[in-house]
Amino acid sequence: MTAMCVGLADGRRQILGLDVPGGIICGMSTGQHSGAWIEAFCDTVLCELELQVAAQFQADNAAPSDGMEVIANLFSVIHQRLERYSSHLVTLGRLDSTERVTLFLLDMAIRLGRPCGQAVFVELPMTREDIADYLGLNTETISRIFTRLKKSKLVQFPSRSSFSIPEPERLERRLPLPVPHHMSLDQLETFLSTLHGHAASFDGVRQ
Amino acid sequence: MTAMCVGLADGRRQILGLDVPGGIICGMSTGQHSGAWIEAFCDTVLCELELQVAAQFQADNAAPSDGMEVIANLFSVIHQRLERYSSHLVTLGRLDSTERVTLFLLDMAIRLGRPCGQAVFVELPMTREDIADYLGLNTETISRIFTRLKKSKLVQFPSRSSFSIPEPERLERRLPLPVPHHMSLDQLETFLSTLHGHAASFDGVRQ
DNA sequence: CGCGTTATTGAGCCCGTTCAACTATTGTGG
DNA sequence: CCACAATAGTTGAACGGGCTCAATAACGCG
Numbered sequence: 001m002t003a004m005c006v007g008l009a010d011g012r013r014q015i016l017g018l019d020v021p022g023g024i025i026c027g028m029s030t031g032q033h034s035g036a037w038i039e040a041f042c043d044t045v046l047c048e049l050e051l052q053v054a055a056q057f058q059a060d061n062a063a064p065s066d067g068m069e070v071i072a073n074l075f076s077v078i079h080q081r082l083e084r085y086s087s088h089l090v091t092l093g094r095l096d097s098t099e100r101v102t103l104f105l106l107d108m109a110i111r112l113g114r115p116c117g118q119a120v121f122v123e124l125p126m127t128r129e130d131i132a133d134y135l136g137l138n139t140e141t142i143s144r145i146f147t148r149l150k151k152s153k154l155v156q157f158p159s160r161s162s163f164s165i166p167e168p169e170r171l172e173r174r175l176p177l178p179v180p181h182h183m184s185l186d187q188l189e190t191f192l193s194t195l196h197g198h199a200a201s202f203d204g205v206r207q
Numbered sequence: 208m209t210a211m212c213v214g215l216a217d218g219r220r221q222i223l224g225l226d227v228p229g230g231i232i233c234g235m236s237t238g239q240h241s242g243a244w245i246e247a248f249c250d251t252v253l254c255e256l257e258l259q260v261a262a263q264f265q266a267d268n269a270a271p272s273d274g275m276e277v278i279a280n281l282f283s284v285i286h287q288r289l290e291r292y293s294s295h296l297v298t299l300g301r302l303d304s305t306e307r308v309t310l311f312l313l314d315m316a317i318r319l320g321r322p323c324g325q326a327v328f329v330e331l332p333m334t335r336e337d338i339a340d341y342l343g344l345n346t347e348t349i350s351r352i353f354t355r356l357k358k359s360k361l362v363q364f365p366s367r368s369s370f371s372i373p374e375p376e377r378l379e380r381r382l383p384l385p386v387p388h389h390m391s392l393d394q395l396e397t398f399l400s401t402l403h404g405h406a407a408s409f410d411g412v413r414q
Numbered sequence: 415c416g417c418g419t420t421a422t423t424g425a426g427c428c429c430g431t432t433c434a435a436c437t438a439t440t441g442t443g444g
Numbered sequence: 445c446c447a448c449a450a451t452a453g454t455t456g457a458a459c460g461g462g463c464t465c466a467a468t469a470a471c472g473c474g
Contacts, residue, residue, distance in 0.1 A: 006293065006294075006296075006297050008297070008301060008383040008384050009383040009384060010383050012301045012383065013301070014296060014297045014300040014301045016293050016296050016297075026289075027286070027289045027290075027293070029286055034290060034293065035384075036293065071278055074282075075258060075281075075285075078282075078285050078286075078289070079234065079236055079285075081289065082233075082234045082285070082288065082289060082292065083234075083241060085289070085292040085293070085296065086213065086223050086234070086241065086243065086292070087213075088296060089213075089221060089223050089292065089295060089296060089299060090213050090215070090221045090223075092296060092299035092300045092343065093221040093299045093340075093342075093343030094215060094219045094220070094221045094343060096429075096430090097429075097430065127452070127453090128452075128453065128454095129452085133300075135300075136299065136300030136301060137430075137431090138430080138431065138432085139452090139453075139454095140430090140431075140432085140453090140454080140455085141429095141430060141431075142453095143453060143454055143455080144430090144454085144455080146453095146454095147454075147455085160438085160439070160452080160453070176215040176216040176217050176219065177215050177216060177242075303461075303462090304461075304462065334420070334421090335420075335421065335422095336420085344462075344463095345462080345463065345464085346420090346421075346422095347421090347422080347423085347462090347463075347464085348461090348462060348463075349421095350421060350422055350423080351422080351423080351462090353421095353422090354422075354423085366471095367420080367421070367470080367471065
C-alpha cells in the first residue's frame with residue numbers, strides 16, 4: 001500500500017491518494033517536480049512506466065483495429081485517478097470528521113477487505129497519523145472517532161491495525177453520498193498484461 | 208468561467224475546480240455519470256470533444272514523426288487537471304481559511320488578472336457562495352476574511368465583484384506553499400488549433 | 415424609487431484542535 | 445525470557461476557528 005504525499009513549508013502533510021497492492025499509481029510526471037513523493041506502508045514492488053514507451057508501443061502496433069487499446073487503457077487509468085481525486089475533494093471540502101472516517105473505513109473495506117459472511121475484515125497497513133493526513137484531520141480525532149464507532153458497535157477493532165464491519169450497509173446509510181466503487185481488478189489486470197514487458201521495473205522498499 | 212460541481216444528498220455542494228474562458232474542462236466521461244455537473248458563471252461557449260474523435264484523428268495521421276502529437280497533448284491536458292486537483296486537495300485538507308482565501312485570490316489573479324504596473328486587477332464572475340463552495344467554507348467566512356484582507360491593505364475591493372492586489376509577492380509570502388502556475392495559454396492554444404475542426408461545438412448559457 | 419437578492423457584521427455555539435498525561439504495543443539487548 | 449526504552453495510540457480538559465442564526469447594509473434591476 002502506497003500514498004502520494006505533499007508537504008507544506010511548515011511540515012504539514014497531505015496525502016492525496018492511496019493505492020492498494022496491484023494498483024496503478026499515476027500522475028507523477030518526470031518533468032516538472034510538483035513536490036509530491038510516494039510513501040510505501042508495506043514492502044512494495046514498483047514498476048515504472050514511461051508514457052513514451054506506451055506511446056511507442058502504440059505507434060509500432062498501429063493496426064487500425066486494436067492500435068488504440070493501450071492508449072485507451074491509459075486514459076481509463078488516468079480517468080479513474082481523476083474520479084478518486086474528485087470524490088476526495090468532496091470528502092475534504094464538505095464532509096465532517098465522522099463522515100470522513102466512515103467513508104474511509106468503507107473504502108478500505110472495498111479495496112482491502114476480506115469478506116466473512118456479511119461482515120468484512122480489513123488489515124490496515126497504516127498509522128493513525130497517516131489516516132489523519134489523508135483525511136485532513138489529526139491523530140487524536142481519528143482515535144476518538146474510532147472509539148465512538150466501536151462503542152456504537154458499527155465497527156470492531158480486534159487489533160490496533162485491523163478492523164471489521166459487521167453490517168457495511170448500515171454504516172453506509174450514515175453517509176450523504178454513495179461510496180465510490182471505481183475500477184474492478186479485472187480491468188486493471190487486463191491493462192497490466194497488455195503492457196507486459198514494456199515497463200522498466202525495479203524494487204522499492206520502505207522500513 | 209465555469210465550475211465543475213458535485214452535490215451531496217442533503218444539499219451540500221462542493222466545487223471541484225474552476226475553468227477560465229479559453230480553458231479546457233476535462234474529466235467528464237460520457238459513460239458512467241459520476242453525479243458531477245458544470246455551471247457557468249458567465250455567458251459561455253462550450254465545445255465538446257469526444258476522445259474517440261481525437262483517437263481517430265491520431266490513427267488517421269499516424270505518420271511516425273508527428274502522429275503522437277494529439278495524444279500527447281491530451282495527456283498533458285489531463286495531467287494539468289490532475290495537478291490542479293492535487294493542489295486543491297492540499298488546500299482543502301491542510302490550509303486554514305485565511306490561507307485558502309489568499310491562495311484563491313492569487314490564483315484568480317494569475318488566471319484572470321489584468322496587470323496594472325506591479326498590481327493586478329481582477330474581475331470576479333462568481334458569488335461569495337460559489338467561492339465558499341470551492342474552498343470548503345461558508346459565505347460569511349469568505350466575507351469576513353475579505354474585510355480582514357481589506358483592512359490590512361493587502362487586497363482592495365473597488366466593487367463587490369472585483370478586487371486588486373497591490374503587491375502580489377507580499378501576499379504570496381503569507382502562504383506555506385508556492386502558488387501553482389500550471390499551464391500557459393500558449394500551450395493551450397497550440398493544442399486547440401491542433402484539434403480545430405475535430406470538435407462538435409454547441410452553445411451553453413446560464414442565467 | 416421600492417423591491418429582491420447578495421453581502422456584511424455581530425453574538426453565541428460547537429466541532430475539531432492543542433496540549434498534556436497516561437496506556438498499550440513493539441522492538442532490543444542483556 | 446524479562447527489563448527497558450521507544451513508539452503508537454488513547455483519553456481528558458481547555459481553547460479557538462469556523463459555523464449558525466439573526467439583523468442590517470449595499471447593490472442591481474424593474
